[in-house]
Amino acid sequence: xxxxxxxxxxxxxxxxxxxxxxxxxxxxxxxxxxxxxxxxxxxxxxxxxxxxxxxxxxxxxxxxxxxxxxxxxxxxxxxxxxxxxxxxxxxxxxxxxxxxxxxxxxxxxxxxxxxxxxxxxxxxxxxxxxxxxxxxxxxxxxxxxxxxxxxxxxxxxxxxxxxxxxxxxxxxxxxxxxxxxxxxxxxxxxxxxxxxxxxxxxxxxxxxxxxxxxxxxxxxx
Numbered sequence: 001x002x003x004x005x006x007x008x009x010x011x012x013x014x015x016x017x018x019x020x021x022x023x024x025x026x027x028x029x030x031x032x033x034x035x036x037x038x039x040x041x042x043x044x045x046x047x048x049x050x051x052x053x054x055x056x057x058x059x060x061x062x063x064x065x066x067x068x069x070x071x072x073x074x075x076x077x078x079x080x081x082x083x084x085x086x087x088x089x090x091x092x093x094x095x096x097x098x099x100x101x102x103x104x105x106x107x108x109x110x111x112x113x114x115x116x117x118x119x120x121x122x123x124x125x126x127x128x129x130x131x132x133x134x135x136x137x138x139x140x141x142x143x144x145x146x147x148x149x150x151x152x153x154x155x156x157x158x159x160x161x162x163x164x165x166x167x168x169x170x171x172x173x174x175x176x177x178x179x180x181x182x183x184x185x186x187x188x189x190x191x192x193x194x195x196x197x198x199x200x201x202x203x204x205x206x207x208x209x210x211x212x213x214x215x216x217x218x219x220x221x
Contacts, residue, residue: 001098002050002091003027007034013044015108015133015218016099020050020092020117022139024065027051030114033202037211043218046104050095052088052116068116069143085143089124096128110217112136112210115172115200119143122180125159126152126189134217135161136210139172139200142180149187161191162213164206166198 005027021029027049034047056062059071069084092111099109110133113121118140125135126148135156142148161184165177174195184191192213196206 001094002052004051004095005031005049007031007047008044009034009039009042009047010044013046014104015043015110016046016048016104017110017112017214018048018050018092018095018099020068020111020113020120021052021066022115022117023057023067023071026066033207036204036207037214039211039214042215045214045218046099048095048099050092055084068120080143082144085120085123088120092120092124093128100130106130106132108133108218110134110136110214112138113140114138114202115140122161125156125161129153129155131155132159134159134213136213137161137163138202138206139165139169139177141172141176142183145180145183148183152187157188158190160213160217161189162194162210163191164194164196164209166200167195168198169200171200
């Protein structure tokens with residue numbers, strides 16, 4: 001099981017958010033955002049922040065760092081680490097299933113991620129065989145995009161997706177994210193697209209929009 005940090009907004013939570021960090025970070029990275037989301041009045045939520053295993057990352061000269069999969073070149077989608085993506089997906093699915101075993105129904109679980117974590121959230125969310133409450137995809141893209149249409153599962157065909165990106169992002173340029181958005185739209189997913197005047201980061205306006213999205217999908221789902 002992946003190492004995780006857990007925070008609960010109230011005792012006996014009835015919903016969960018599994019939040020996946022970006023390349024080189026770890027589970028601590030997004031812990032501070034929980035109070036900033038101002039989710040008072042929502043059902044109790046368990047936030048789970050797993051840490052990716054460390055591995056050599058080709059694009060960074062083979063330097064070992066936390067990563068969900070290897071990045072082989074600057075063109076993120078030209079040559080992809082399919083085996084690495086699938087291995088991390090299996091480990092993250094274990095976390096989703098653990099929440100179900102702890103009494104939280106699948107349709108009260110949100111999968112969220114930033115950058116590489118965003119890629120993993122989209123990859124898993126489209127393929128997961130039980131309906132999830134929602135997918136939050138921040139500053140990233142859909143990996144293995146050419147396989148998505150054939151591998152996707154009907155269980156999450158109508159699951160709301162929140163996509164957000166910085167207009168000045170130099171790491172995952174916004175045009176790459178827009179290609180993923182267009183593909184999801186063509187596959188008839190319900191995608192909310194948001195842009196913010198920032199680089200590869202998260203800002204207060206985005207957090208307010210994420211809070212609104214969480215309220216929508218966890219209260220109405």
